[in-house]
Amino acid sequence: MKKIIVTLLAGVMALGLTACGGSKVPANSVHTIDDLPGKTIGVQLGTTGDIYASVYEAEGSTIERYNKGADAIQALKQGKVDCVIIDAQPAQAFVDKNSDLKILEEEFALEEYAICISKENTELKEKINGALAELEANGTLTAIISNYIGDETKGKTPYESPADVDRSNGTLVMATNAAFEPYEFYKDQKIVGIDADMAQAVCDILGMELKIEDMEFDAIINAVTSGKADVGVAGMTVTEERLQNVDFSDPYTTATQVIVVRGE
Numbered sequence: 001m002k003k004i005i006v007t008l009l010a011g012v013m014a015l016g017l018t019a020c021g022g023s024k025v026p027a028n029s030v031h032t033i034d035d036l037p038g039k040t041i042g043v044q045l046g047t048t049g050d051i052y053a054s055v056y057e058a059e060g061s062t063i064e065r066y067n068k069g070a071d072a073i074q075a076l077k078q079g080k081v082d083c084v085i086i087d088a089q090p091a092q093a094f095v096d097k098n099s100d101l102k103i104l105e106e107e108f109a110l111e112e113y114a115i116c117i118s119k120e121n122t123e124l125k126e127k128i129n130g131a132l133a134e135l136e137a138n139g140t141l142t143a144i145i146s147n148y149i150g151d152e153t154k155g156k157t158p159y160e161s162p163a164d165v166d167r168s169n170g171t172l173v174m175a176t177n178a179a180f181e182p183y184e185f186y187k188d189q190k191i192v193g194i195d196a197d198m199a200q201a202v203c204d205i206l207g208m209e210l211k212i213e214d215m216e217f218d219a220i221i222n223a224v225t226s227g228k229a230d231v232g233v234a235g236m237t238v239t240e241e242r243l244q245n246v247d248f249s250d251p252y253t254t255a256t257q258v259i260v261v262r263g264e
Contacts, residue, residue, distance in 0.1 A: 024079075025077070025078065025079035025262065026079050027262070027264075028082075028261045028262045028263065028264060029082055030082050030083040030104070030259060030261045031104070031261075032104065032106055033104075033106055033108060033259070036056050036059075036061060036083070036259075037056055037059035037060055037061055038059065038060040038061055039056075039061050039062075039082040039083060040061070040062045040063075040064060040080070040081045040082050041053045041056060041061055041062070041063050041064065041081060041082065041083055041084070041085060042064045042066060042072035042073075042075050042076055042080075042081035042083065042084040042085075043063060043064070043065055043066070043072060043084065043085050043086070044065070044066055044067070044068060044069040044071075044072055044086065044217060045065040045066060045067055045216070045217065045218045046216075046217050046218035046220075047069075047086070047087075047217060048087070048109070048111055048236075048237040048239065048257060049084075049085035049086050049087070049257055050063070050065060051239060051241065052085060052108065052109055052257060053085050064080070064081050067216050067217075067218075068177075068179045069084075069086050069090055069094070069179060069180065070094070070179060072084045072086065073086075073094045073098070073101070073260065076101065076260060076261070076262060077098065077100065077101070077262070079262075082261070083259050083260060083261045084259070084260040084261075085108060085257055085258070085259055085260075086257070086258065086260060087180070087183075087235055087255050087256070087257060087258070088103070088107075088255060088256040088257070088258045089148075089149060089181070089182050089183065089255065090180050090181055090182075090183070090235075091103050091258050091260050093181040093182065094260065095260065099263070100262060100263050101260055101261070101262060101263060102260070102261060102262075102263050102264075103258050103259070103260055103261075104258065104259045104260075104261060106259070107256050107257070107258060108256070108257040108258055108259050109256070109257040110254065110255075110256055110257075111237040111254070111255055111256070111257060112237065112238065112251035112253070112254050112255075113183075113235050113236060113237060113251060113252060113253050113254075113255055114236065114237075114238050114248040114249050114250065114251045114252065115128055115132075115199075115231050115232070115233050115236075115248065115249035115252070116175075116220065116221060116224050116231060116232030116233070116236050116242070116246050116247075116248055117224065117230075117231055117232075117246065117247050117248065117249060118224055118225060118227070118230075118246060118247065119245075119246060119247045121230070121247075122247075124230065124231075125247060125249060127206055128202055128206075128231070128249045129249050129250045130205075131201075131202040131205040131206055132202065132249060132250055132252055133250070134205055135198070135201055135202070135205070136252075140159070140201055141198065141201075141252060141253075143157040143159070144157070144159050144194055144197045144198055144201065145194055145253060147159065147197070148182035148183075148193060148194050149182060149194075158197075159197040159200065159201060161200060161201075161204045162204060165204050165207065166207050167203075167207055167208055167209050168207060169206060169207040169208045170208055170209070171208060171209040171210070171211050172199070172202075172203050172206070172208045172209070172210055172211070172230050172231065173211045173213060173228070173229045173230045173231075174199050174210060174211065174212045174213065174229060174230070174231050174232070174233050175213050175215055175219075175220045175223040175224060175228070175229035175231070175232045175233075175234070176191065176195060176196075176212055176213070176214060176215070176220070176232070176233055176234040177214065177215060177216060177217035177220065177234045178191045178193075178212075178214045180193070180217075180234060180235050181193065182194055183195045183234070183235040184196055184233075184234060184235070191212050191214060194253070195233045195234065195235065196212060196233075198233070198252060199212070199231070199233050213228075213229055217234060220232040220234055220236070221242060221245055221246055224246055225245055225246060232246070235255065236248075237255075238251070
């Protein structure tokens with residue numbers, strides 16, 4: 001009987017299976033951007049990472065699209081995808097919580113984030129651009145970003161609305177996907193992050209209330225074009241494809257797309 005058990009276990013190991021019946025997670029096979037052709041790439045549906053990764057489908061890659069970046073990361077940990085293409089800051093947050101993952105040193109793409117606005121709402125676009133220019137000039141925008149990014153400044157410059165703001169100009173409805181730390185995420189059952197604080201600061205200048213609606217990333221543009229939301233703020237990059245349906249404000253920050261892989 002003992003010999004039979006040993007033989008069965010050897011067969012299981014030869015098939016690359018664990019004793020509990022699951023598949024053994026393969027070693028990392030993506031070491032540079034040049035390794036992407038032919039690989040299975042995980043992305044969050046509708047994001048810039050999705051757009052950029054799609055180019056590799058013509059080179060034999062398979063793109064697995066998930067509603068949440070966290071789902072793509074989990075698939076990577078389970079060996080269902082070879083890598084994940086995602087924005088640098090959320091990637092860093094994931095890697096900080098998962099010691100078995102790492103970010104390739106080679107940057108995948110550089111991008112600028114902007115606020116998504118309906119093409120018909122030119123007046124709101126002008127007002128938002130004016131507010132962003134003011135926040136940039138007085139250092140508020142830099143302080144908001146520094147409060148979430150940077151070892152030396154993180155947590156030291158929280159944004160607080162002025163006490164005497166007149167909010168008689170109505171409500172600005174912001175569509176977002178609150179699973180994108182540090183830009184938008186839940187803390188103590190409240191949506192916080194760079195984008196949430198930036199939008200609040202814009203509303204403080206415009207004399208408006210801010211209402212944040214959480215939804216799937218892929219639904220944000222439709223929410224803006226249908227009038228369900230006034231703006232879309234979710235670490236969104238200006239692309240030619242998106243400009244076919246919506247307009248964008250001036251950029252408010254620069255970000256990088258990176259490749260997350262399993263550790264060696």
